[in-house]
Amino acid sequence: MSRPDRILFAGDPHGNFQPLIKAVHKHKPEAVVLLGDYDLEESLEVYLADIIGSTKIWWIAGNHDFESPSKYKNLFDSSLADNGLHLKVTEIAGLRIAGLSGIFLGRVWYPPQPPKWDSKHHYLQHQNAHVKYADMSLKYKSAIWHDEFHLLKNLKADILVSHEAPGSHRHGFSAISDLAAAMGVKHVFHGHLHENYARIIKNNIHVFGVANMTVVDLHGVKLSDN
Numbered sequence: 001m002s003r004p005d006r007i008l009f010a011g012d013p014h015g016n017f018q019p020l021i022k023a024v025h026k027h028k029p030e031a032v033v034l035l036g037d038y039d040l041e042e043s044l045e046v047y048l049a050d051i052i053g054s055t056k057i058w059w060i061a062g063n064h065d066f067e068s069p070s071k072y073k074n075l076f077d078s079s080l081a082d083n084g085l086h087l088k089v090t091e092i093a094g095l096r097i098a099g100l101s102g103i104f105l106g107r108v109w110y111p112p113q114p115p116k117w118d119s120k121h122h123y124l125q126h127q128n129a130h131v132k133y134a135d136m137s138l139k140y141k142s143a144i145w146h147d148e149f150h151l152l153k154n155l156k157a158d159i160l161v162s163h164e165a166p167g168s169h170r171h172g173f174s175a176i177s178d179l180a181a182a183m184g185v186k187h188v189f190h191g192h193l194h195e196n197y198a199r200i201i202k203n204n205i206h207v208f209g210v211a212n213m214t215v216v217d218l219h220g221v222k223l224s225d226n
């Protein structure tokens with residue numbers, strides 16, 4: 001029953017969704033999870049028209065998705081906007097998948113340093129009175145916020161998908177490893193670093209780095225031929 005290719009994970013497409021589309025046609029997964037950095041010049045559903053309806057599409061956002069108002073809008077106002085996994089646990093093909101979009105940002109929180117701001121609310125309180133969340137710059141929206149991260153830690157899941165890497169990678173963060181351990185996940189899939197690798201971290205958690213334009217299955221096995 002539990003085919004490892006029933007869920008596919010796609011590393012940073014950066015505008016090229018063809019490896020994912022080819023893998024979906026070949027493997028017919030129940031669901032795909034996109035790991036961020038889309039560089040969308042049109043709305044996300046335009047790129048994925050070939051596979052919408054044949055598989056369920058889920059996503060987290062990467063830093064590039066906050067680079068310009070158009071890239072942001074093409075993701076967050078797309079017809080797939082409701083399929084974001086950020087800061088929650090979603091049951092997908094029988095597994096509980098937790099999502100963490102964005103990156104650690106020095107001006108917000110860059111672990112292991114303490115956070116500059118405890119929360120968006122805290123940050124906004126210190127801006128001009130008229131500044132509301134909607135006006136918050138995209139840079140700040142791309143950040144991982146300390147309070148939200150800690151709320152996620154209280155939830156349980158089987159898999160964590162993040163854009164940032166855990167401590168398994170030299171450019172990763174042990175805060176993500178701690179998050180994965182607290183949530184009791186068995187697997188972490190991450191993008192951002194454009195590198196395919198598999199590594200085991202504390203609590204016997206298997207981490208899979210998924211390179212740009214690369215598709216892997218639940219065992220971290222690469223399915224795309226790029």
Ligand SMILES: [Zn+2]
Binds near residue numbers: 062063064163192
């Ligand atoms: Zn990135």
